[in-house]
Amino acid sequence: MTPEERLEELGIELPRPQRPVANYVSAVETGGLFFAAGAGPPPGPDGRIPSGKVGRDFTVEEGYEHARSVGLVQIARLKDELGDLGRVRRIVKLLAMVNCPPDFDQHPAVVNGCSDLLVEVFGDAGRHARSAVGMSSLPFEIPVEIEMIVEIID
């Protein structure tokens, strides 16, 4: 089953790819690796980007959902840039940054939202290395920002 078929089976519609907000690009492909810039959650049904800290404004479960939606943004980018998600050989590495108060310690449970999605969509090729950490702030107060390295098939 292709990742596209898997997305359809899961009933997932990819968000529109986000455009960078400054003088950088969404992704750079070099040496068989695809480096994706940090992404945040897409706008919700109300058209607004979610904002707030996990552990203060959002529960861990809500944080998980936000991390999952960031994963969708990154998959949308891959689709946009590669054309075919079948070109993904392996999701290599995530750096997942959670916007949270200093006493928060459940970062892995939040970041699992993205990790679980990648394994659901790409199977074993979606199993990645990752770091999950806490930030004192993120741009526009988004709750989660995740950057990604992917190995691609030329």
Add this chain to the structure above:
Amino acid sequence: MGTIEERIASLGYTLPDAAAPVANYVSTVSVEGAGLVFTSGHVPRNEDGSFVTGRLGDDLTIEQGYEAARNVGLALLASLKVELGDLDRVERVVKVLCMVNCTSDFADQPAVANGASDLMVEVFGDKGRHARSAVGMASLPANVPVEVEMVVKVS
């Protein structure tokens, strides 16, 4: 035992058991085409497997932070050994990202990160000399003092 493992033993270090990830991810990913291994962020553990905890600038000294970073370095070497079979396959430690759990006015992240960097150079010599970022985090999982990830070039 390979040359690097002999060096580790002669330095008086013992590699811990490679820790299993706590969720839906893996400790290391090899990109064979590029000859690179990317590691997950590793964290320090006590001998009983529990996490070392605490925050720099609050309840840990810089020396304790340095020890914790070296502890993480040994955990990284343990995971690399599982991935590679033999640490002699390491051609170069390329890049280290050392994330320190600290108060907002703490400024000695490099002195903490040196715990991991010094270990890599002790163990691998010039091949252990790496690019690095050392930064402060508002919080880390389970309140560990330091989390370190690494990119390694392998043969």
